[in-house]
Amino acid sequence: MFSDSSLYNKLKLAKIDVKGAFIQTEMKGRPVYIRCNKKLTQLITEVIPGIRRYVCQDGTLYCRLLKALYGCVQASKLWYEKLIGFLEGLRYERCPVEPCEMCRVVEGVVYTLLIYVDDVLVIATEAEFERLREAFTKEFRWITMEVSNILSYLGMQVELHRGYAIIDMLFYIEKILKDYENLGKQGTPGSKTTFEVDKSAEELGELKKRSFIQLWQSYYIYARERGLIL
Secondary structure (H helix, E strand, O other): OOOOHHHHHHOEEEEEEEOOOHHHOEOOOOOOEEEEOHHHHHHHHHHOHHHHHHOOOOOOEEEEOOEOOOOOOOHHHHHHHHHHHHHHHOOOEEOOOOOOEEEEEEOOEEEEEEEEOOEEEEEEOHHHHHHHHHHHHHHHOOEEEEEOOEEEEOOEEEEEEOOEEEEEOHHHHHHHHHHHHHHOOOOOOOOOOOOOOOOOOOOOOHHHHHHHHHHHHHHHHHHHHOOOOO
């Protein structure tokens, strides 16, 4: 809580997305090599004709990675270290108990960054947004930045109000259920009529059946991993 309630009005929400984050990250440590198949090798030699002399007899090509290509086990860690180092250069400090949260205090106002891979949720002032926009663009070139007091982030909808915030997943839930409106609604997860079949309901097609099963399998795994169900 701020002692000066007027400071609430200075804080707003923004979301920064760094495009191609991993291929903007230098590969470090032991050398990593990849084998390009014939099709990819052909595309490479069309762009760089001089590399044809290195093509193997079977039409493939071995290359050493200079960037942390997505899929390499160390790619996420290298990107995280690069991003954290960049933000520390902007005078942000890591939270001692949450390594994906960074803060900066300016004239009694706390700016907060929440990091999920290459998506950064920012709570700060408009002046700080512009400072971050300029710095991110200069460092990473390809970024998008959305500024609004209502943002979608990792399946959640975040609303920032004066003195409080609302975080829910209503938008995500409505999105994944929009194709199943004919299934009816229940006021609670389980009731006496939960497993009763409504014979007047329209039967799902094969495609929607598979999609529905996959949806609830994904939910079951999600809920079990978080201890929501036994």
